[in-house]
Amino acid sequence: MSDRKRKILLVSSDGGHLAQLLELKELFERYDYLLVTEEAPATIPLAKHYNVKFVSARPEGKNRNFGFYLSLIRNSISSTRLILAHRPKVILTTGSHTAIPFCLIGKLLGIKVVWILSYARINSKAASANLIYPIADKFLVQWPGMTNHYKNSVYLGSIY
Template sequence: MSKDKKKVCLISSSGGHLEQIRQLKDVYNQYDCFYVVSRTKATEAMKQKHYIVSDLVRKNKVVMVLRMTRMMFEQFGIFIKERPDVILTTGAAVAIPMCVIGKSFRKKVIYIESFARMNTPNKTGLLIYKFADLFIIQWEALKKYYPKAVNGGSIY
């Protein structure tokens, strides 16, 4: 990797969030990228450089706090190993620790609100909006929740 080439962490949960982040071909063709994803058969088979991490389980508050703590430690290790310049995410909860870690190390955080969120925000977006360097929405109706967001239009 060239010293001038930025390193980008692409982090998302599986399913639609991952599909959306994979649409950003210009990003991973232009920058040195790696993925951080939750475990599924599809993510285990990914050809791109990736790390499999725990995801949030919302069974009860105690389990949720324990899982978030585990996720924070897992992702901190990845962050230290990879040293990304930018954290780019489409959500969901799996991205929270990496975004917090990245921001605490003064790295850029870019969040793209899910295409599926046409009229209402999601909890992860509401949290990360508070500190993201760039917050992108795909539907103009979300401006009422995210007034400083940039409408990037559909990534599909």
């Protein structure tokens, strides 16, 4: 099967996680890909250049704890719909919280999960990564020392 026929789902929160995922453009554009990130003023222009869908952003402000769980529920529904519509063989993510429902639901549906730990994680673990680490088919780190924190991880260098 040619790369163009293979379907992959790329998921990340906006900001630095998305910037890292977009560094893989030469790789993912060889596939039938769908990019999923949070809807925000900075991400809307991506629709001009990429096959992209948007999910709810993590809420800000004083009710952000309640809003976080509400957006998690909404994004779980969205992730199920997007996964079933695109039918990827692999979910590739640089994290963070936005990727959690995609990885969990994808894994339940037998889809391979590849997590790339953020470049910003040099000496410490990440809460969202900790949730996905046990179920990830591949867990990649961008700093050699992070293999001490995630024993079954693989260091292949950094995205940058």
